[in-house]
Amino acid sequence: MLKSFPLLSVVALLAVAPFVLEAPAAQESAKAQAKAAAQTQDKAKALYKRDCELCHNANGDGKTDLAKSLGASMADWTQPKTLANMSDQVLFDIIRKGKGTMPAEDAGRAKDDEVHALIQYIRSLATSAPATPDTPATPDTPAAPATAPGSGK
Numbered sequence: 001m002l003k004s005f006p007l008l009s010v011v012a013l014l015a016v017a018p019f020v021l022e023a024p025a026a027q028e029s030a031k032a033q034a035k036a037a038a039q040t041q042d043k044a045k046a047l048y049k050r051d052c053e054l055c056h057n058a059n060g061d062g063k064t065d066l067a068k069s070l071g072a073s074m075a076d077w078t079q080p081k082t083l084a085n086m087s088d089q090v091l092f093d094i095i096r097k098g099k100g101t102m103p104a105e106d107a108g109r110a111k112d113d114e115v116h117a118l119i120q121y122i123r124s125l126a127t128s129a130p131a132t133p134d135t136p137a138t139p140d141t142p143a144a145p146a147t148a149p150g151s152g153k
């Protein structure tokens with residue numbers, strides 16, 4: 001009776017083997033997909049850092065010395081409504097052709113799919129950006145107290 005135990009366990013192992021082997025395979029492809037998505041995002045982030053950050057700032061608020069020195073009025077992408085009503089196509093064209101003082105990002109610097117990834121990246125700045133000092137986390141708290149009556153000048 002005891003002797004048949006190892007054989008039984010081998011049979012049992014063979015029976016579950018397909019399931020055991022299948023699960024990691026599925027996990028691998030999900031992992032590969034997640035990895036590819038993460039790589040695209042990393043690439044977009046690196047591109048942004050290389051070609052955009054100097055004007056648009058790391059958090060996308062556009063408050064940079066370069067933009068100031070160009071006299072450019074920059075939109076603040078940390079505000080969700082800034083890019084909300086601009087379609088991907090509109091953003092794509094601006095990035096490809098440039099606008100005003102903004103230089104065009106030509107195909108040699110970023111392929112079409114990289115520009116699309118960049119667009120996703122700059123859209124993501126609206127939700128993930130930390131609050132900047134001049135945008136209080138609680139909007140109903142006034143940034144500066146109103147001058148109290150009778151406090152002089």
Ligand code: HEC
Nearest residue numbers: 051052055072073075091094095099100101102103105118
């Ligand atoms: C030399 C500074 C400069 C650089 C570098 C730059 N931009 Fe801009 N960008 C601007 C200015 C200025 C505007 C506003 C143009 C206008 O409305 O006249 C602008 C506008 C935009 C807009 C339109 C929406 C908005 O905020 O007005 C997008 C999208 C944009 N830039 C994306 C990018 C991306 C992506 C990169 C990097 C590939 C980049 N920019 C690099 C200066 C720059």
